[in-house]
Amino acid sequence: MAELRYGHALNRALMDAMADDPTVVVLGEDIAAAGGSFGVTRGLLDKYGSERVIDTPISEAAIAGVAVGAALSGLKPVVEIMFMDFTTLVMDALVNQAAKARFMFGGQFSAPMVLRTPHGGGVNAGPQHSQCLEAWFAHVPGLKVVCPADATSAYGLLRAAIEDPDPVIFVEHKGLYGRKDSFPEQPAALPLGRAEIVRPGADATIVAYGAAVQFALDAATQLASRGIAAEVIDLRTLQPWDDATVLASLSRTHRLVVAHEAVEAFGVGAEIVARMADIGFDELDGPLVRVGAPFMPTPFAPALEAAYRPSAQRVVEAVLKTMGQQDV
Structure with missing residues (x-):
């Protein structure tokens, strides 16, 4: 077992998922050249280009809406929302559209998308950048909600979330990005729903x-x-x-x-x-x-x-x- 930082494990999961599946695309604010606010998407643009690694305007509602449409059209979008506090602006697209797609279309379509977002305190970011809102999404039928605690589960659960045929809210903790944990030489997807x-x-x-x-x-x-x-x-x-x-x-x-x-x-x-x-x-x-x-x-x-x-x-x-x- 080697060691890897939590944030680097997420980056590797994205790299590997995009290599394995050309329908995986990544989008969000400053996720391309800048590599994301916490560096998780660093290097993706150089490897996969601007057609698959897409910077968006500062409009969380628009980002989520585009992702739902892309998911219903055959892609597997992975969205980054910079802070979980601003998932308040994606609720219609996630709760009323993505979560309900499989049910509204009688099981013929689904929205295979992932929304990544960091929550939590410890960095003195105050009341508008520190909230833990995962219970909101766990209350919505049609959504899966994931929250990894270490590098191995961060990699394995993100790979599983991307492969899942339904929308997944993938919650990361901003205080964990720099934490080092043991990491397997050949990491694999971990099953969702198992403690x-x-x-x-x-x-x-x-x-x-x-x-x-x-x-x-x-x-x-x-x-x-x-x-x-x-x-x-x-x-x-x-x-x-x-x-x-x-x-x-x-x-x-x-x-x-x-x-x-x-x-x-x-x-x-x-x-x-x-x-x-x-x-x-x-x-x-x-x-x-x-x-x-x-x-x-x-x-x-x-x-x-x-x-x-x-x-x-x-x-x-x-x-x-x-x-x-x-x-x-």
């Missing part, structure tokens, strides 16, 4: 996704020093999500914590704990606990943003709560 147990344990289950996986792992390390073995699950795909893997883990540990950076209220964690309360109630030996951001916009100030974002310590406290222990 991964990234740390086994017997005393409590922690479910997380994206950047939250790392602070879940850090929490598990801290808990181990207390003699508590926490199992950590990287959800990877938020819609459809792998409730079977989560239930199997809950059946072993009998306690569950769900952690994400998004606002806690009405979030992905709410869906997971509701589902486990339904199908896993008899396995529970403690309360289901969520860890998320408070119900307010992301602060600009570094100290306030650090206090706002979930942390390993908050996950530790949540696990102790579900185990009926006091943090001392």
Whole structure:
């Protein structure tokens, strides 16, 4: 296993997908010569030319509309929206057109497109450039939603998203782009809808996704020093999500914590704990606990943003709560 940065893994996935399939095209603001705001599309223009790597005007609604039309016409567009906050401007094309295409056309057509976009804080970008809005899209029938936590899953899930016959919202964390992780010599597509147990344990289950996986792992390390073995699950795909893997883990540990950076209220964690309360109630030996951001916009100030974002310590406290222990 070599090492590769998260952003470079995404770049390699795009490179390989475009080499394998001439119908894959990439479009977005400053994604051609500039290589994208975070460098993910760097080098694509030189290799594949301006017919397949297309700079667009600063109009997210227009970008999404073009992508839906291209997808319905036989191409596989991969759209980059510079910050997830501005997916607010693509909602009609994604929610009313792409997500409904297979149903509106009686299964004869679909919209095989990917919308890539970064979410999350940690870079002091403030309330209009730090939001985690993945729960919006996970609520829409017809859309798949993916959020990788490391370089290997970033590559594998993006390859799978591009190959998928339906629209996929591919959520990246801007704080992960520069992170190095182990990376296989021959990476492959990973199945959508399947979670991964990234740390086994017997005393409590922690479910997380994206950047939250790392602070879940850090929490598990801290808990181990207390003699508590926490199992950590990287959800990877938020819609459809792998409730079977989560239930199997809950059946072993009998306690569950769900952690994400998004606002806690009405979030992905709410869906997971509701589902486990339904199908896993008899396995529970403690309360289901969520860890998320408070119900307010992301602060600009570094100290306030650090206090706002979930942390390993908050996950530790949540696990102790579900185990009926006091943090001392």
